[in-house]
Amino acid sequence: MNSKRxxxxxxxMNCVSHIQQGLWxxxxxxxVEYCTLDPWLExxxxxxxxxxxxxxxxxxxxLYDAYLGGPETSIREGMQVPVNDPALLIPAMATVTEHLGFAFTSSVLQTPPFTFARQISTLDHLTKGRIAWNIVTSYLPNAGASLGYGGLPSHKERYERANEYLEVAYKLWEGSWEESAVLKNKEKGIYADPRKVHPINHSGTYYQCEGPHLSEPSLQRTPLLFQAGSSTDGRAFAAKHAECIxxxxSRRNLSGVQNIVSDIQTQAKKSGRSPDDLRFFQGLSPVVGGTEKEALAKEEEYLQQISTDASLAHLSGSLGIDLGNINPDKPLESFDSQAMQGVVKSMIESRPPGTRTFRDLIRAQMAGQFLTGTPEQIADNLETWSDAGVDGFNLVYSTTPGSFVDFVEGVVPELQKRGRVQRAYTPGTLREKLFGQPRLSERHPAASYRRS
Ligand SMILES: Cc1cc2nc3c(=O)[nH]c(=O)nc-3n(C[C@H](O)[C@H](O)[C@H](O)COP(=O)(O)O)c2cc1C
Structure with missing residues (x-):
């Protein structure tokens, strides 16, 4: 037992149906109100x-278009399409909150690093340092085809690009504007000292960027860095760059998560970082009830309502395999996915006992998302995860905002009583709240681009 927060x-996600398909x-x-601001502000x-x-x-x-050879199921079921830009929701949500952080996903394939770095800096300014970036490398071939890559670059190339993308972004965020460059001197009419604003002159395999960064430094400079992707390359990338992973x-298999945590921590140590520089978040879907019976009845209702078709379209796209065509009774070992190796790997590594085939795995996936019970039972379970090395949770909804309301009203007070969840926010930026300092640690590779 420990008592860490x-x-x-x-x-x-800025769409109709995110993870639990069919419940919309x-x-x-x-x-269905995702196109309006009100549900997001709430x-x-x-x-x-x-x-x-x-x-x-x-x-x-x-688009998730692998299932049955096309995107029809995804479109029909609102399955992550239509999907709007997540970043554009943030300033509105920031005006009705003071402390909440905003982590948004952006693939290294979608925007040139120069443009993206400015977008992040702008958001970090407007939110007073509450921005996190979830760095992903994409896995949908349709994304690659629509973004002008003529299909999805190989897994290896995507991670090579990601490493260089981060190098460019670090140079812009950390190295372009010196700490004392902005003067705001009204008497002399000098806003910034041009001698302290530097081009970055990056010339690499995938990106050319002269710079300088167009935004002045924001409170965090580099946003808090999240990463999602757990293949071998993904873990190496996380160990090098990520602060939050x-x-x-599967919630039934704590050793699966311990393997990933210790693998990434070991790799981070080898590159001169400390396990203290990293926080791990597990995805879970709490279903809270006043009694266990009530919670189980709610879960059963959700399971009955989940759309199998849309779930298969989701999984097919994630795996890069058409599950409409495969034999679901083929042994798991016979699958070899290029599209999303990390997810296949971790699904297979953490499969519950007795899961031999894909059919078993899909059923287990659907039921395994839920963490169902009374607030006390859910709090117990979250503490078990925490004791196993997980620092936090990304909570998946069944209904929104209902699932979050249930959690906030039931489970949060229970965890607060146990001293495990904060009762008030500490001041400062998102990074300060999580790591106690506004800027990236000196041990992080981005620090090497700083000017003294
Ligand atoms: C938990 C988790 C969440 C992810 N969320 C997203 C996402 O929101 N958007 C996205 O494009 N990719 C997402 N990914 C995909 C990865 O970032 C990555 O692009 C993909 O998994 C391929 O990398 P990998 O083989 O290292 O896992 C997620 C992956 C994981 C494991």
Missing amino acids: ILLNGFS VRDDTRQ LAQILEKGCFDALFLADVVG FIVT
Whole structure:
């Protein structure tokens, strides 16, 4: 047992149907209102009331079109399409909150690093340092095709690009504007000292960028860095760059998560970072009830309503395999996915006992998302994860904002009573709240681009 603070993120996406497919048709969820601001403002306020650390917004820049050979199922079921830009929600949500952080997903394939770095700096300014970036490398071939790559670059190339993308972004955020460059001297009419604003002159394999960075330094300079992707390359990337790592392993298998945590920590140590520089977040879907029976009845209702078709379209796109065509009774070992190796690997590594085939795995996936029970039972379970090495959770909704309201009203007070969740926010930027300092640690590779 330990008493470390459990970190909490709400997990959502600027679309109709994110993870639990088919539930958007219910009357008690606001998913179909995603194109309007009101549900987002409401959600942000609920999360802040519950002392959550951040709202974490997933994103994809393409269609899940692997299932049955096309995107029809995804489009019909609102399955991560239509999908709007997550970043554009943030300033509005920031105006109705004071402390909540905002982590949003952006793939290294979608925007040139120069443009993206400015977008992040702008958001970090407007939110007074509450921005985190979830770095992803994309896995949908349609994203690659629409973004002008003529299809999805190989897994290896995507991570090579990601490493160089980060190098460019670090040079812009950390190295372009000196700390004392901005003078705001009204008497002399000097806003900034041009001798202290530097071009970056990056010339690499994938990116050319002269610079300088167009934004002046924001409170965090480099945003808090999240990463999601757990293949061998993904873990190496996380160990090098990430401060927060989003993992999803089956909730029945704590050793799966421990393997990932210790693997990334070991790699981080080898590159001169400290395990203290990293926080691990597990994805979980709490279903809270006043009694266990009530909670189980709710879970059963959700399971009955989940759309198998849309779930298969989701999984097919994630794995890069058409599950409409495969034999679901083939042994798991016979699958070899290029598209999303990390997820296949961690799904297989953390499969519950007795899961031999894909059919077993899909069933286990659907039921395994839920963490169901009374607030006390859920708090017990979260403490078990925390004791196993997880620092926080990305909480997946079944209904929104209902699932978050239930958690904030039921589980948060229970965890606060146990001293595991904060009762109030500490001041400062998102990084200060999580790591006690506004800027990236000196041990992080970005620090090497700083000017003294
Ligand atoms: C828990 C988790 C969450 C992810 N969320 C997203 C996402 O929101 N958008 C996205 O494009 N990719 C997402 N990914 C995909 C990865 O970032 C990465 O692009 C993909 O998994 C391929 O890398 P990998 O083989 O290292 O896992 C996620 C991956 C994981 C494991």
